[in-house]
Amino acid sequence: MSKLRLAFLAAVTGLMIFNLPFASADAPVEGRRGRDEIRYMTQMIDHHGMAIMMAMDCLMRASAEEVMTLCQNIIDAQSAEISELQNWLSTWYGVRYNPMPMTDMMNMSTSTMEATPAPDATQEADMGPMDMPMSGMMVVLDGLEGQAYEVVFMETMIDHHNQAVDMSERLLEQTANEGHQELRDFAQRVIDDQTAEIQEMESMIAARA
Secondary structure: OOHHHHHHHHHHHHHHHHOOOOOOOOOOOOHHHHHHHHHHHHHHHHHHHHHHHHHHHHHHHOOOHHHHHHHHHHHHHHHHHHHHHHHHHHHHHOOOOOOOOHHHHHHOOHHHHHOOOOOOOOOOOOOHHHOOOHHHHHHOOOOOOHHHHHHHHHHHHHHHHHHHHHHHHHHHHHOOOOOOHHHHHHHHHHHHHHHHHHHHHHHHHHHOO
């Protein structure tokens, strides 16, 4: 390849990189897209915190090794992801954010949520990750043990995973060709990993039917 052609390709590549719409590594995203990123990260931190609490309960009450392994994997993966999100919030936006305290999660009541006015036709119906409060998630497991506990736990975790997938798909739609590529990659990883875990849990539930 001629030196002239190499120089041309280098110039075009440099121009393409310069014109990429994604934010630089440490810069905040301005306006609505930035607020979308912050909202997603803070909600996902709380959402992961709920999953970790449920998985810790599972480790104490499940009896099957495969279910306990699943729960430990959830704790390990989502704890690491919380740290990842906290780092980005701090680096990009100067925001320090910790998961909602477990006592607050447990005290969230369905009656409180029902008191929220329903959205009208011009508003997006988006309750976010709190569609089922932690108290509601845990009450369905109350009094169960053995295989019955494991099945209901996995059914509840499937619903919880589906919320994370929905949140991540929404972020990808909102920030198409904008924002931080690292966060978009994270959202896609959540979709891929939690969809795979949903399929794994569905198979485990079917085996217990």
